[in-house]
Amino acid sequence: MTISTDTKDKLLDAAQLMIQTRGYNAFSYADLAKIVKIRKPSIHYHYPAKVDLGIAVTRRYRDNFLHCLTEIDKLQSSWLDKLYDYANLYKEVLSVNRICLCAALATDIHTLPRKLQTEIRSFFNDNVDWLTSLIPNKRKETARMIISTLQGGMILAKSHNEIDWFTAIVQELIAKLSPTANGHTYK
Amino acid sequence: MTISTDTKDKLLDAAQLMIQTRGYNAFSYADLAKIVKIRKPSIHYHYPAKVDLGIAVTRRYRDNFLHCLTEIDKLQSSWLDKLYDYANLYKEVLSVNRICLCAALATDIHTLPRKLQTEIRSFFNDNVDWLTSLIPNKRKETARMIISTLQGGMILAKSHNEIDWFTAIVQELIAKLSPTANGHTYK
DNA sequence: GTCTATAGGTGGATAGAC
């Protein structure tokens, strides 16, 4: 393959950054042009409409996330340790001053085209399914509660510029999920 | 006082609706003009800039919420019952297909003027303080965890149009906070 | 307090040269 996809990737990176830090409706092709250092109309060559870009970003984000989940699956550790690893995926996002891409999109979901809405819901459903099979009670309701806490925790922590709050929230959550896990240290 | 504040209130209602369902950056004065049935420039008479409207909406929302908290305080019930009442405040918002105004604003917080950012953080801080004094362990970290779960739960439930998910998430949360509370029925 | 008219800017998107 000799076709360079470099600009395409840079555009995805820039769009993802903007959505995670400012929201889908608060960035424009002009913003991306400035970041990637090409002119505005050139973006349309790679992604004809803003929706196309939104869908591509979300699909890549979901694929990356799913790949991380399979990596956690390979580990020989307890479900609780894997839950820590899972929470750390979120923490890595927060540590670069972003919230989850799909949480950022979810708050504005009714302003988005249907195809993108579907992609967002798939991300959450994938995560619910993975967590459901991880936890001892195998209940989707518990999995949804865990995801809600992590997503809400990111929004709270980021909006106050207090990343450490998230760490404490995760610790609270895990303590409640496994009252005997107090010996664990989550950093 | 003979000055009618009717239009002012209608504008606040309309702006609040738009922010909670579509986000701050996805609505315009044209949208409000259509809802309130006046012309676009008339809105500027009441709220010169969009920011002024945003601040007024957030302040009113916060005041209303705080008033509800003092109403809960007056009740002669257990902290757990009061926590149910608190969760029900969120559920009422969700039942009309909205998320929390301040969660909707918080995801886009870095696109907003500083004065509005402060107002949003105050809402969360008020809630953390109230919850901290409600719960037995009196820890802000636990209070933040509870708020995160409720806010994240609303976003998850609303983005999937599955309001019942929120009810289940609250039940999971309360079960973890008080393992002996299984007899409670939360609807 | 609400209106018409309009300014000045930016949004996403297209045409066509190179």
Next chain:
DNA sequence: GTCTATCCACCTATAGAC
């Protein structure tokens, strides 16, 4: 693949009549 030039719709906001 990237550019210049340009379109039209929409944005927030102002001026000034009624």
